Structures are given as structure tokens and as C-alpha cells.
């Protein structure tokens with residue numbers, strides 16, 4: 001991968017933060033090189049810190065295939081980490097609503113085993129050793145032998161099927177975090193949740209001896225809170241909650257996102273908005289008809305689209321034409337014919353003592369106040385009715 005492109009903002013410019021030679025991870029194999037360049041760069045637009053250049057993907061594959069798997073005991077020793085993770089989720093969502101959970105890279109299943117109450121517990125786990133352990137111990141977990149990147153073509157029934165999709169300390173290892181989160185989204189049900197935990201740049205800057213190694217070729221991305229959240233938002237996820245912490249030299253960012261159907265949600269929001277507008281209009285028309293019925297000498301002040309919409313819903317008869325006069329402060333409107341029938345006058349011509357009531361048809365509150373003030377200046381005793 002020789003050309004740089006920021007995974008978050010697609011920017012092509014970067015600044016080098018650190019550059020040093022390091023031991024090549026497969027140096028001990030015959031025919032392999034001995035050293036490599038470990039260089040961290042920072043996107044000059046959004047600040048995302050990544051390793052660049054990366055090793056080739058087959059080099060990573062060979063490295064992980066040849067790396068020894070950590071023991072079950074080493075995971076058990078860190079049980080408080082799993083409990084803290086569950087506690088964060090407990091505080092952020094209603095776990096009793098979660099029907100199914102899948103973890104990407106669950107290893108021995110320590111975290112999944114904390115969720116007795118969730119019906120379906122699954123893992124996407126490429127390592128045979130972990131899968132065999134779960135089988136041998138008869139754990140109530142279903143493991144799928146894939147890497148997440150291959151999941152859609154292999155196990156299509158898993159798509160859009162989980163209420164909660166979890167990846168802890170995985171995202172910093174993948175070449176494209178954006179593609180990886182897209183894959184997580186593809187496993188998530190509509191309105192389901194995505195939990196991501198990664199080492200925190202904020203936490204590590206304060207932590208002298210973090211529990212995990214933080215500058216090595218395996219950590220392709222160094223996430224700050226902003227970078228991780230920005231990544232989720234750029235993929236149209238909602239941010240539900242987040243926490244940066246440094247408890248016990250374990251500097252992490254925890255983020256919970258929600259997968260939302262933007263089209264459905266915005267259609268619904270717009271429909272609510274439209275319903276309010278229509279209901280206000282209905283009340284305005286009823287009020288308008290009542291005022292016309294109860295008064296003889298009426299001034300309507302303000303000839304704009306709100307009045308046009310009211311007129312459009314009221315049958316225009318001779319009684320209305322006889323009882324009302326239209327006025328507007330805008331001199332350019334004065335003398336013009338409104339709604340094909342009525343002439344617009346200047347307020348000074350119409351605001352005499354015979355006026356029973358002034359109707360203000362505008363929706364805007366500031367405009368209503370301005371007109372109210374002008375009415376009171378011309379005729380302090382006059383009754384005023386706002387339609388909206």
C-alpha cells in the first residue's frame with residue numbers, strides 16, 4: 001500500500017510523527033528480511049494517526065498465522081476488563097432488550113459468557129484454537145470460522161440479524177477501519193447497536209505503562225475519541241454514548257453507536273412536522289370563520305402566503321368580501337389585488353374607529369408582534385386576533 005489516503009476523510013496529505021527502523025516480525029524465518037520501517041503519520045486534515053506505509057496484507061496474514069495464541073489463563077486474569085466493558089453497556093442501553101449479540105474476535109468467549117440473559121450469543125472467530133476450546137467446554141456460544149471481511153458472502157443469514165455487534169481491540173489492527181465498521185453494520189439489525197473499544201490516544205498519552213503494547217506494526221491506527229466518533233458518524237451511525245478512561249493502566253475509548261434507518265427516521269420526523277402545520281392551519285381556518293361570523297367590519301393585516309393558504313381553504317363568498325378589508329405595510333403591495341379579488345390598502349386608510357377587529361394571519365411570532373404594535377399605534381382600543 002504505497003499511496004496515502006486518510007480512511008476517515010479521504011485526504012491525501014499527511015505529516016510524519018515518528019519514523020524508526022524496527023525488527024521485521026518474521027525475521028526469524030529463513031528468506032525473510034530483518035528490518036522494517038515503523039512510521040506513524042497524521043492526516044493533515046482530520047488528524048487521524050495511522051501507520052504508513054503498511055505491511056502487505058499477506059505479511060500480516062502470515063504473521064498472525066504464526067503468532068502463538070494467548071492462554072485462557074491470561075484472559076481470565078483480566079476478568080475485570082470484561083466486567084467494566086459490560087458495565088459500560090449496562091449504563092448505555094437496556095440490555096434486557098438485546099436478543100442477540102455477536103462479537104468479532106471473541107477468543108475464549110470471556111466477554112460473551114457475561115451475558116447469560118441474551119438468547120443468542122455468537123462469535124466471528126478465525127482462530128481454530130479458540131473455536132476448539134468453546135466446543136470442548138460445551139459453551140453456549142456459536143462460533144463462525146471466518147474473518148469479518150469474508151462474512152457476507154459466506155454466511156448471508158447473519159446479515160442484519162444481531163441486536164448488538166461488538167469489536168474490542170480489533171479495529172486498531174485492521175487496514176481500513178471504515179470497511180471494517182461497514183461490515184459490522186451489515187451484521188446489525190435496524191436500530192441495533194455497535195460497540196467498539198480501542199486503545200485511546202488520550203489515555204496512552206497520560207499512561208506511562210499501559211497494559212498493552214501501543215507502538216508496533218500490529219496497531220495500524222491510533223484512535224483519538226474524535227477519530228473514532230467521526231468514523232462512525234461518517235458511516236451514518238448515531239452516537240449513543242462514549243467514555244475515555246485510564247483505569248488500571250488500561251487506556252481505552254468505549255463507543256456505542258446505533259444503526260438507524262435515516263430515510264425512515266427523517267420521513268417520520270417530516271410527517272410529524274407536517275401534521276403540526278396542518279393541524280395549526282385547521283385551527284386557524286376555524287378561528288377565521290368564527291371571527292367573520294361574529295364581526296362586521298374586519299381588517300386583515302398582512303397579505304402573504306399564510307393568508308393565501310387560509311383563503312384557499314375558505315369558500316370565498318360575497319359576505320366575506322363585504323366584511324373585510326386587506327391591509328399591508330409594504331407599500332409595493334398596496335393597490336395590488338390579492339387572491340384575484342380584493343385590493344390591498346394602506347393601514348392608514350382603513351384603521352378608523354369603525355373597525356371591530358384586526359386579524360393577523362401570519363405564523364411568524366416576530367411579525368405578529370410588529371403588526372400588533374402598529375395596530376395599537378393607529379387604534380389603541382382595537383381588538384386583535386392572531387390566526388396562528
Ligand SMILES: [Zn+2]
Nearest residue numbers: 006009043046
Ligand atoms: Zn483525515
